[in-house]
Structures are given as C-alpha cells and as structure tokens.
Amino acid sequence: MRVNGKKLPGWFVAVEILILFLLFLMGDAIVRLLHLPVPPALLGMGILFFLLATGIVQPHRLEVSSRFFVRHLVLLLLPAIVGVVRLGSVLEKEGWKLGFILVISTLAVLLSTAGIARLTKKEGDE
Amino acid sequence: MSVGQTLSLLVLTLLSYWAGCRLHRCVPHVLMSPVFTSTLLVIGALYLTHTDYQTYQVANQPLSWLLGPAQVAMALPLFKGWTLLKKHVSSVLTVVFAGTSSGVLTAALAGKLLHLSSETTLSLIPKSATTPIAMVTSQSLGGTPELTAIFAVLTGIIGVAAGPVFLRWMGVQSRLLKGLALGTAGQMLGAARASKWGDAAAAMGIVGMSLTAMLIGLVTPYLLPILL
Numbered sequence: 001m002r003v004n005g006k007k008l009p010g011w012f013v014a015v016e017i018l019i020l021f022l023l024f025l026m027g028d029a030i031v032r033l034l035h036l037p038v039p040p041a042l043l044g045m046g047i048l049f050f051l052l053a054t055g056i057v058q059p060h061r062l063e064v065s066s067r068f069f070v071r072h073l074v075l076l077l078l079p080a081i082v083g084v085v086r087l088g089s090v091l092e093k094e095g096w097k098l099g100f101i102l103v104i105s106t107l108a109v110l111l112s113t114a115g116i117a118r119l120t121k122k123e124g125d126e
Numbered sequence: 127m128s129v130g131q132t133l134s135l136l137v138l139t140l141l142s143y144w145a146g147c148r149l150h151r152c153v154p155h156v157l158m159s160p161v162f163t164s165t166l167l168v169i170g171a172l173y174l175t176h177t178d179y180q181t182y183q184v185a186n187q188p189l190s191w192l193l194g195p196a197q198v199a200m201a202l203p204l205f206k207g208w209t210l211l212k213k214h215v216s217s218v219l220t221v222v223f224a225g226t227s228s229g230v231l232t233a234a235l236a237g238k239l240l241h242l243s244s245e246t247t248l249s250l251i252p253k254s255a256t257t258p259i260a261m262v263t264s265q266s267l268g269g270t271p272e273l274t275a276i277f278a279v280l281t282g283i284i285g286v287a288a289g290p291v292f293l294r295w296m297g298v299q300s301r302l303l304k305g306l307a308l309g310t311a312g313q314m315l316g317a318a319r320a321s322k323w324g325d326a327a328a329a330m331g332i333v334g335m336s337l338t339a340m341l342i343g344l345v346t347p348y349l350l351p352i353l354l
Contacts, residue, residue, distance in 0.1 A: 020195035022133035027198070038342055039259045042336055048201035053208075062202050069196040070203075070328075073318045074160050075143045076193050077188035080257060081161065081283075082168050083276050085179050090246065090273070097240045101250060101340040102277065104285045105232040107219040109254060109293060113334075114298050117306070120217045 016065035023048050127181060128291075135177070135185035142167035149248060161315075197256065197314065200332045203321065207329020210302070218306065222337040225310040229254045229338075230346060239292050245269060253277040255342040256313045256335060266347045285312020286319045301327040309334025 027044030030036065036043070051057040069076075090098070145167060146160030172182055204211075211218065230251055237247030249269030257278045264274035289308045298304055305327030307321035312319065313335055320331025328343040 008199040017192070017195055020190075020198045023198045024194035026253070028194075037325060037344055039256075039262070039339060041194050041256070041258060042339060044194065044198040045201045045204070045336065048198055049205055049304040053199060054253060059172075059205060062199060065195075066202040069192075069199045070318045070321050070324055072143075073196060073249040073314055074146075074164070075139070076189050076196055077257070077279055077282075077315070078139050078143060078160075078168065078188055079183055080195050080275055080279050082172070082182065083179065084165070084168055084271070084280075085172070086272065087276060091225040095245060097242060098250070098277075099245070101236045101242075102253070102280055103284055103288070104236060104299060105229050105250075106281050106311050107254070107288065108232040109225045109229040109309050110252055110285070110289055110292050111296070112228040113221050113310050114293060114296050114303060117217065117221045117300075117303050 013064050013068060016062055019062075020044075020062070020065060127184065131181070131274050134183040135182050138182075138186065139189065140172055141170070144178070152300060158282075159287075161286070166211065193258065193314075200317065200335075202348050203325065203328040204332045204336075206325050207332075210326050210328055211333060214302070218333060219337070221303075221306060222310050222334055223335075223341065225307070226254060226338045226341045229311070230342070249273040250277055252342045252346060253281045255339040256311060259311075259339045259343045263343050263346060281313045282315030285316045289316065291318070302330045305330035306334045310338050313338070 008070045024041060024044040027042070027047060028040035031043055046063075048057070052059060058118060073083075088097075142164040143160055146164030149163050150159050168182075171177075172179070233246060233250045237250055242250075243311065245268070247269075248267045249264050249271075250262035251267060251269070252274060254260075255263060255278065257275055260274050260278040261271040264271045285308060289312060290304070293304050293307060298307070301323040305317075305323055306322045308316035309331035310316070311334075317328070317331035317335040320334075322341035
C-alpha cells in the first residue's frame with residue numbers, strides 16, 4: 001500500500017483501525033457517562049476532527065483505513081442487508097407499500113435538497 | 127454454535143463480497159453492484175445450507191463492530207473539505223434541514239395514507255439516519271429497531287442506485303450539491319458514493335449524513351408526537 005509515494009507495511013491498516021476503534025469507544029464512554037443525547041459514533045468523529053484540526057493527529061496517518069472504509073462499506077453492511085430475509089411476513093402483507101414509500105421518500109429528500117439549494121442559489125458555486 | 131460454523135459464515139460474507147466486486151468489474155452496472163449480487167449469494171448459501179439468519183448475524187458481528195470506526199474515519203474527508211464547507215455553512219444547514227424533514231414527513235404521511243400499521247410507520251420514520259442512530263431513534267419512537275435497520279440500509283441502497291441518475295435528471299451540475307444531497311438521502315452509503323465526485327463532494331456527503339443523523343436522532347422523538 002502506498003500513501004504519498006511512501007510504502008507502508010501491511011500492519012499499518014490494523015493500527016489505524018485500532019486507533020479509530022479506540023476513538024469510537026471513547027465517544028461511547030463519554031456519551032454514557034454524561035448521558036449526552038449524541039450518537040457515540042458522531043462524537044467519536046467529532047473527537048477525531050478536533051485532533052486533526054489541532055494538528056495532534058496528522059491526516060496522512062489515517063489515509064489508508066479511511067480510504068478502505070469508504071471503498072468497502074458495503075462489506076460491513078452486508079450482514080444487515082441480508083436481514084431482508086427476516087422481512088418475510090411483513091413483506092407479504094405490506095411489501096409493495098414499503099418499497100413504494102422508501103423510494104418516494106428517498107426521492108423526496110433528493111428533490112428537496114437539490115430544489116432548496118437551487119432557490120438559495122448554491123448551484124454553480126464550485 | 128461451533129467455531130468452525132462461525133468462521134465459515136464469516137468467510138461466506140467475505141467470499142460473496144469478493145465475488146460481487148469481481149462481477150461488478152466485469153459488468154459495471156448499478157444493478158450488478160455487490161449490494162445486490164453479494165446479498166443474493168449470501169441468501170442463496172444460507173438457504174441451501176438451511177442456516178437461519180440469527181446464526182448468520184451472530185457469526186458476522188465482527189463486521190458490524192467495524193461500522194463504528196468506519197464512521198469515525200469519516201472525520202478525515204470532512205477535515206479536508208472544511209475550509210470549503212465554512213464558506214457555505216448557512217445554506218448547507220438550510221438544505222439538509224429541508225431534505226431531512228421532507229424525508230420524515232413523506233414517510234409518516236405515506237404510511238398513514240397507505241394504512242400501514244403504526245409500528246411499521248414508526249419504524250420507517252428514522253430511515254434516513256445512519257443505521258445505528260436510526261435503530262435507537264426507532265426504539266424511542268415505539269417502532270421495531272430491527273425493521274428500521276433494514277429500512278435504513280435499503281434507503282441507502284435506493285439513494286445510491288437512483289440518486290446520481292435522479293440528480294442528473296434534475297439538472298444538478300454542482301458536485302458539492304450532488305454530494306450533499308446523496309449524504310442527506312442515503313446515509314453512509316450515500317456519503318461513500320459522493321467521494322467518487324472528489325474530495326469536496328466527499329466532505330459535503332459526510333456533512334449531509336452527519337447532520338441528518340443528528341437531526342433525526344435529536345429532534346424526531348420530540349417533534350413527532352405533535353405531528354401524529
């Protein structure tokens with residue numbers, strides 16, 4: 001694996017993932033201790049962002065794992081996706097309605113985000 | 127469950143994913159992406175070996191544990207696009223707020239109009255949030271978290287499969303806006319897809335995803351009783 005032309009050993013990814021996991025656990029612990037209404041993963045993301053912004057963590061340190069996760073997110077979600085099989089009885093009764101609602105509602109989100117953005121003339125800013 | 131069975135079910139996921147990626151490289155079409163093909167492979171294998179989903183899910187828990195770190199890692203692309211983001215902060219907030227509320231409202235309204243059971247409707251409402259957040263919110267609304275998890279993932283899949291085409295049809299040119307819209311509509315999968323449009327779009331996708339998750343997790347439990 002190569003980052004900025006420098007060759008990195010294979011175990012590097014494991015170390016990166018371990019660091020990310022610790023940050024996630026840290027977020028989780030803080031949420032539990034302080035009873036915050038914030039999702040643990042988002043807080044972990046916030047902590048990492050803070051560490052990056054203050055320069056404590058260099059961005060290139062996490063380059064490999066970050067790219068790995070983005071590329072192979074489907075792999076991590078696969079067990080949850082296979083959960084469709086459990087929808088059996090619900091699908092039989094309400095299947096087409098559910099599919100219809102999911103599609104319509106998702107298109108509505110896309111339509112309103114893009115539509116509102118156009119009204120506030122964000123379009124063309126690049 | 128034996129260690130052998132646990133391992134082989136985990137390997138099943140990895141192999142199916144690998145095969146799905148291979149297939150997608152040969153036939154680069156949205157409908158041939160691993161989201162569909164790998165899923166079918168796993169379901170087929172479970173069916174042939176008479177394995178129930180519960181067993182499969184327990185064996186594959188390690189993959190789900192990685193979802194936490196995966197979301198934390200998104201701080202990096204967010205950091206890269208930060209200067210750009212600061213420039214657009216108010217319009218980004220407006221846009222994501224509009225998108226998220228229309229998602230929640232259409233789901234609630236359509237569920238009522240089509241006479242879904244209230245439990246199913248409540249499970250549909252948090253679907254645009256990232257999977258873990260959607261599940262927690264579903265619980266506090268009175269829905270079924272497991273059902274919501276599947277709806278959330280399906281929403282992501284629909285967003286990624288239909289989003290780019292739909293946005294092109296709408297005539298959206300800006301890559302920033304496309305990224306933001308996909309992240310808002312399609313949670314983690316949408317944000318990951320946005321990174322194909324470059325660093326700036328990736329950051330926008332993550333902002334859309336995070337803000338949506340926060341809005342749904344923090345606001346819907348209080349707001350919904352008023353609406354319904």
